[in-house]
Amino acid sequence: MAVFTSVTLDDLSSWIKQFPLGKALSIKGIASGIENSNFFITTETGEYVLTIFENLTFEQLPFYLKLMRHLADRGVLVPAPVANIAGELVTALHGKPASIVSKLDGASQMHPEPVHCAAVGAMLALMHLAGKDFPLYQENLRSLNWWHETTPKVLPFLSDELRHLLCAEVHYQDAFDSTPIYRALPRGPVHADLFRNNVMFDGEKLTGFFDFYFAGCDAWIFDVAVTVNDWCIDTATGELDVARVRALLNAYNLVRPFTTEESVAWKPMLRAAALRFWLSRLYDYYQPRDAEMLTPHDPAHFERILRLRESLPVPPLTSDL
Numbered sequence: 001m002a003v004f005t006s007v008t009l010d011d012l013s014s015w016i017k018q019f020p021l022g023k024a025l026s027i028k029g030i031a032s033g034i035e036n037s038n039f040f041i042t043t044e045t046g047e048y049v050l051t052i053f054e055n056l057t058f059e060q061l062p063f064y065l066k067l068m069r070h071l072a073d074r075g076v077l078v079p080a081p082v083a084n085i086a087g088e089l090v091t092a093l094h095g096k097p098a099s100i101v102s103k104l105d106g107a108s109q110m111h112p113e114p115v116h117c118a119a120v121g122a123m124l125a126l127m128h129l130a131g132k133d134f135p136l137y138q139e140n141l142r143s144l145n146w147w148h149e150t151t152p153k154v155l156p157f158l159s160d161e162l163r164h165l166l167c168a169e170v171h172y173q174d175a176f177d178s179t180p181i182y183r184a185l186p187r188g189p190v191h192a193d194l195f196r197n198n199v200m201f202d203g204e205k206l207t208g209f210f211d212f213y214f215a216g217c218d219a220w221i222f223d224v225a226v227t228v229n230d231w232c233i234d235t236a237t238g239e240l241d242v243a244r245v246r247a248l249l250n251a252y253n254l255v256r257p258f259t260t261e262e263s264v265a266w267k268p269m270l271r272a273a274a275l276r277f278w279l280s281r282l283y284d285y286y287q288p289r290d291a292e293m294l295t296p297h298d299p300a301h302f303e304r305i306l307r308l309r310e311s312l313p314v315p316p317l318t319s320d321l
């Protein structure tokens with residue numbers, strides 16, 4: 001849909017000299033991004049993705065890129081950022097921060113079966129474990145504080161019923177946040193946006209997670225909830241598909257067994273994950289940023305999911321089957 005900053009092969013040829021990647025051979029803009037300018041590039045050493053960051057700053061980027069480097073070095077399937085000869089992962093291109101990462105094979109699986117969900121669950125658990133010794137800290141910037149900042153900005157646009165739903169859920173999450181159960185949840189770096197469009201598959205083989213630009217430190221089970229709320233639902237209704245839920249959770253649990261506290265927190269976290277994306281979609285819908293959000297995502301999808309997670313039982317985190 002958008003390349004906001006254009007880069008020619010000539011631009012790339014001189015800029016890429018600082019990387020140990022040989023000569024640039026081709027560059028092609030990726031149309032589907034909505035946040036940054038992305039390009040597939042080919043050099044003498046292989047295929048990569050060049051990203052020019054349109055909103056994130058030089059100061060913000062090291063957390064994300066170093067996290068990806070850290071995970072890639074530990075065998076988690078994520079794009080590996082390439083350092084330049086000075087060891088930097090982010091350098092300026094056309095005055096904006098830019099980076100090169102390895103290109104993942106395959107394509108997004110937008111109609112996942114249990115086998116895909118199992119692969120996602122296992123890799124997510126590996127990712128959480130591999131992030132345990134990541135030395136940088138950044139909180140999840142779309143967590144409770146952001147919900148508090150953002151709720152008043154969207155309330156004026158909502159019906160009385162929706163205002164009530166939103167305020168009641170923020171209130172519920174506030175209360176849960178201050179419980180000993182919540183504080184006991186294992187935590188560390190999380191992807192926080194692991195939707196179907198942010199994972200590559202080659203057939204049934206998962207080839208990588210990407211788009212780490214909402215990552216931050218949070219409860220691991222929140223990350224699992226975000227992932228289940230997208231991968232394991234009927235997209236038309238938002239209802240959980242038990243076969244896919246079981247496949248994802250069982251595969252995760254085999255790699256990193258869930259704790260007792262996580263089992264108690266599971267339903268509240270599914271609600272929190274629904275709230276997080278309902279609120280961001282409401283915000284993008286009613287307060288669009290310039291041209292970037294050309295087609296805002298539908299907020300009603302996550303409003304539906306929130307109502308379902310509040311009102312219906314959810315499959316347990318672990319099963320003895």
Ligand SMILES: Nc1ncnc2c1ncn2[C@@H]1O[C@H](COP(=O)(O)OP(=O)(O)O)[C@@H](O)[C@H]1O
Binds near residue numbers: 032049101
């Ligand atoms: N490392 C990668 N390997 C392969 N394809 C990638 C990679 N990074 C991005 N892409 C492709 O670029 C598209 C846009 O990337 P994305 O990170 O979603 O952009 P934005 O953050 O601008 O929305 C993805 O849908 C994917 O097809």
Ligand SMILES: N[C@@H](CCOP(=O)(O)O)C(=O)O
Binds near residue numbers: 034193195211280297
């Ligand atoms: N997954 C979020 C929006 C973030 O978009 P992405 O393309 O950067 O993953 C949503 O669906 O609301």
